[in-house]
Amino acid sequence: MSGLDAFLAMGGYAGYVWPAYTAAAIVLGGLLAWSLAGYRRAQRELEALQRIAPDARRP
Amino acid sequence: MQRFANPARFMRLSAAMLPWCGRATALLLAAGLYLALFVAPPDYQQGEAVRIMFVHVPAAWMASFVYALMALASAVALIWRHPLADIGAQSAAPLGAGFTLLCLVTGSLWGEPMWGTWWVWDARLTSVLVLFFLYLGYIALVNAFDEPTRGARAGAILALVGIVNLPIIKFSVDWWNTLHQPASVFRLGGPTIAASMLWPLLIMALGFTLLFVTLLLIRMRTALIAAKIRALRLAEVEREAHSAALRHRAAS
Numbered sequence: 001m002s003g004l005d006a007f008l009a010m011g012g013y014a015g016y017v018w019p020a021y022t023a024a025a026i027v028l029g030g031l032l033a034w035s036l037a038g039y040r041r042a043q044r045e046l047e048a049l050q051r052i053a054p055d056a057r058r059p
Numbered sequence: 060m061q062r063f064a065n066p067a068r069f070m071r072l073s074a075a076m077l078p079w080c081g082r083a084t085a086l087l088l089a090a091g092l093y094l095a096l097f098v099a100p101p102d103y104q105q106g107e108a109v110r111i112m113f114v115h116v117p118a119a120w121m122a123s124f125v126y127a128l129m130a131l132a133s134a135v136a137l138i139w140r141h142p143l144a145d146i147g148a149q150s151a152a153p154l155g156a157g158f159t160l161l162c163l164v165t166g167s168l169w170g171e172p173m174w175g176t177w178w179v180w181d182a183r184l185t186s187v188l189v190l191f192f193l194y195l196g197y198i199a200l201v202n203a204f205d206e207p208t209r210g211a212r213a214g215a216i217l218a219l220v221g222i223v224n225l226p227i228i229k230f231s232v233d234w235w236n237t238l239h240q241p242a243s244v245f246r247l248g249g250p251t252i253a254a255s256m257l258w259p260l261l262i263m264a265l266g267f268t269l270l271f272v273t274l275l276l277i278r279m280r281t282a283l284i285a286a287k288i289r290a291l292r293l294a295e296v297e298r299e300a301h302s303a304a305l306r307h308r309a310a311s
Contacts, residue, residue: 016111017111023164024114024118027157039277
């Protein structure tokens with residue numbers, strides 16, 4: 001068994017270790033993508049509103 | 060004036076902090092992953108399955124830490140009515156729920172090969188499941204009211220009541236017989252875990268913490284921008300109503 005195969009096999013626990021790391025990537029990556037999408041949407045909406053009503057631009 | 064000055068200061072401060080928090084998170088998680096998968100040794104009993112610990116334990120710590128923070132922010136919101144406190148608690152809740160879910164999933168994946176079962180209704184596992192439902196209940200309650208301030212108040216009270224669950228989680232492994240192992244890092248007398256595993260674990264935990272801080276800042280900024288959008292819309296409606304009234308008066 002080559003080094004890479006041995007690494008991927010995780011000593012026979014591949015079916016548990018890799019799903020655990022995949023779950024971490026999905027949950028944490030999902031939170032990041034979701035939060036960023038909401039942030040950008042809000043920023044775009046605010047810019048659009050301020051373009052329509054520039055006199056309403058207050059700090 | 061204080062009410063408006065604080066969010067404005069937060070927006071300035073968080074804008075300066077965000078890029079650095081993001082970079083530090085990426086660096087720490089990359090280092091943590093490398094140490095967890097390549098450098099840390101296999102366990103003498105658990106073999107390579109012990110690598111699940113490097114995501115499970117930081118997720119579990121964050122699950123409790125975020126809840127404690129949420130309850131603290133809720134207390135500040137109830138007592139001092141600080142405008143950022145409610146926003147902070149509400150921004151943290153989905154993040155805490157995510158960490159708790161990750162803790163439960165990875166714990167299940169670790170339990171099957173080590174204990175021979177995906178799930179058992181013992182004190183530790185059940186109290187963490189309750190924590191997950193507390194997060195979901197808080198999110199549902201905050202959004203259940205037409206008036207945001209009432210939702211925030213109800214949510215803050217639930218968050219404070221739910222804090223009783225945190226010591227139960229922490230000490231469940233000492234108070235009851237459980238399949239779950241007792242604490243091996245935060246315990247009197249120092250950690251019992253080998254340094255070669257402790258360092259990757261701590262770096263991973265720091266990475267999780269900074270990821271939380273980064274996401275919290277992003278979500279709080281989003282909430283403040285949304286509040287500003289609502290205020291602008293309201294001002295727009297009022298201006299239109301005012302000019303309509305003027306036209307009406309001029310016509311009659």
